Amino acid sequence: MTKTVMEGSLAAAKAAALCEPDMVVAYPITPQTHIVENLGKIIASGKFKAKHIEVDSEFSALSACIGGSAAGSRVFTATASQGLALMNEVLFAASGMRLPIVMVVANRALSAPINIWNDWQDSISARDSGWIQLYCETVQEVVDTIIQSYKIAEDKNILLPVMVCMDGFFLTHVVEPLDMPEDISKYLKKYKPEHAFLDPEKPQTQGPFAFPKPYAELRKDLSDTIDASAGTIKKCHDDYAKLFNRTYGNGLIEEYKTKDKKTIIITMGSLSGNVKEVIDKRDDTGLLRIKSFRPFPKKDILTALKGKETVIILEKNISLGTSCGALFDEIRSIHCNVKDTPKILDYIVGIGGMDCRTDDIETIINESTTKKDGHIEWLMEK
Amino acid sequence: MTSTAPSTTLKQIRIHGRGGQGAVTSAELLAIAAFKDNKYSQSFPFFGVARRGAPVLAFTRIDDHFIRLRQQVKDPDYVLVLDATLTGVVDVTEGIKKGGMLIINSSKTPEELGLKGDFTVKTEDITKIALDIIGKPFVNTPMLGAFSKATGEITIESIEAAIKENMPKKIADTNILAAREVYNNLR
Structure with missing residues (x-):
């Protein structure tokens, strides 16, 4: 306690x-x-x-x-x-x-x-x-x-x-x-x-x-x-x-139940709590939480994503004029010249304090099989 | 859509108030009191516009392990309403779980308020008790006495201790008395 x-x-x-x-x-x-x-x-x-x-x-x-x-x-x-x-x-x-x-x-x-x-x-x-x-x-x-x-x-x-x-x-x-x-x-x-x-x-x-x-x-x-x-x-x-006696991954990234998982969610900050709640109830998805955005831990991220099939990014920002979030750009760019790049999907969530709820995350994971590489979507409150 | 079943030990509370009524303080004191009862807890507010009188939402979660959820409480076990006039402005019953409970500060009966659903409704004239004991219509801490009595989720002793530690002594004393009075009164 x-x-x-x-x-x-x-x-x-x-x-x-x-x-x-x-x-x-x-x-x-x-x-x-x-x-x-x-x-x-x-x-x-x-x-x-x-x-x-x-x-x-x-x-x-x-x-x-x-x-x-x-x-x-x-x-x-x-x-x-x-x-x-x-x-x-x-x-x-x-x-x-x-x-x-x-x-x-x-x-x-x-x-x-x-x-x-x-x-x-x-x-x-x-x-x-x-x-x-x-x-x-x-x-x-x-x-x-x-x-x-x-x-x-x-x-x-x-x-x-x-x-x-x-x-x-x-x-x-x-x-x-x-x-x-x-x-x-x-x-x-x-x-x-x-x-x-x-x-x-x-x-x-x-x-x-x-x-x-x-x-x-x-x-x-x-x-x-x-x-x-x-x-x-x-x-x-x-x-x-x-x-x-407290750790947060390796200080740069935290991998949560990523072993043997084909789908990885990437996010940062407090939203990781909701993602962990969802992951604990299914056996197909893991979380890669990026703690250090600057410096961007390229090698750690590439290693963590090696062999993964689908990467779902949940990010609370939008780089206006690129139609995607900053994390998506960076995750895609570090995969340049990498063999067997995973499918990378980008979800703009939690803008202006909107909830990104566990139910939303479930739906995003379930629908990810039907989405094509490079898919970008805004999560909006219903 | 697959729904994510919450932890079986998780209890979620939503508090409706108006800016200035201390709904956020209520939620925080509940979290602190739950912690004193050796439970894990979490509280956080959702402010509307920052002015007196505007509807305010605040949430508390109680569980037997660390709470990772970071989202508004949409399916509460319990709803506390500090100001009965809010029932005409927002749907305070929204999402209340079957078998859950709604406690409203009102001199009217649940029937008179016309609030029905698969949940219990309790009313108590907390404003009157607050005016009698505190001398001002501070209903946020007395409401916690009602919560303790009606739900049994948190002991009145822990609520009293939380008030004592987080308010200046003079104010704490009358607030504790009022909370205890509501606790004793509520049926």
Whole structure:
């Protein structure tokens, strides 16, 4: 039996507090969640020493995080939907400056029309920004992933910002049981920056101008590093598991009852729970849950899908102008030059907070035999 | 279409309220109280527009293992209605399981409300009890007393403990009294 029961946003705040950031930045208005609000309360209670800064917009929130991180602080913030969209310009600066910021994204739909509910359009639209993106299935996984994310971000060979993605409402507003770690000091040490800090004795320039050649070299380095972070994510996951005895696949992907199954469902985040419920009641289908969308674990996914006949993608986003979701594009592209590619079907589900119910998933699996490779369909409420 | 039969130990609760009435808090307190009874639980809201008076839905699930389902409760075992005027706005009986139960905050009898189906309907004038004891029409926590009594799914002691831990002492005290009064009153 687990030890406690609490709201997802509160659990995320408590996990962030365990990491003792020096600075928490917040623009506490819709579409914010209770995360930074709860952190404000925790800081005010004196549980740990941190600067809680309220700013005038989400653009400023991430800008302040950049300032704090470039000065050598461990920083935290949280955002959602329009807030993340407003941060867009600064997202690229954070990764380009190699600042190990951790930010929780409460995944919510983007305007217009105005909608407060869950889908992944906000963070998927930020996929090329150079941030690591980890999608969680449960509140427990959010807690564990926030803690792991500082370890990943601050790894000397990585130094990249991380988005911990938790489905809006399904995870942010859910109350469910979990284990809250009490002491993580054996796992996460104090942040000791070597590349970005404020010291008058050792003045340094952060975020300078670069001519085309050094710019391209640094962009290439950024690309290579986020690819290489896959190994670090796995290691940080495994080290955490040794101390706290909880695992999420290999840290990048989770395979659930995929052995000897011809059909595999691919999805991310909290929807995996519904898929597991369905899979447990039939013997023909398994789940491949992608946790790390950036870096995209190409090899792990290809290995998991080897020899499979049908792949059904359930995704809560649409790449407008391609008529399919981002996952579909990426899964198809990694099968380029692969022999015996499975049939790949794409279902756009859960847009704007619509349910993707177990019954829907059953129907999609049952009908998959009649669908042709490349089939794309929107799941709509009846 | 193949239907997915839910776990046999799973109990699902849907709470109807209006913005400001605390339906979401009801659902959360139920989840916390169930956990105190050594059960696994889950609660989450489905907000309409964020203003006072707008219809709000909140859900709680209780089971003997971790709940993986992430979807609205469409086939509840139990429905709790905090405001009887909602029955004219939304179909509060939608999807209630055969043998399930509907509890409404109303001074009228089930017959007067005209709510019929393959489920039990119970009414209780919770607003009156709340006004008498709390001094304000806060019906969300007293309704939990009705749920405990009528369904036996969660003990009144755990509900009282959940209220105590999650509200300032003064407010908690009167809310607990009101919940207990509804518990004792309900037939």
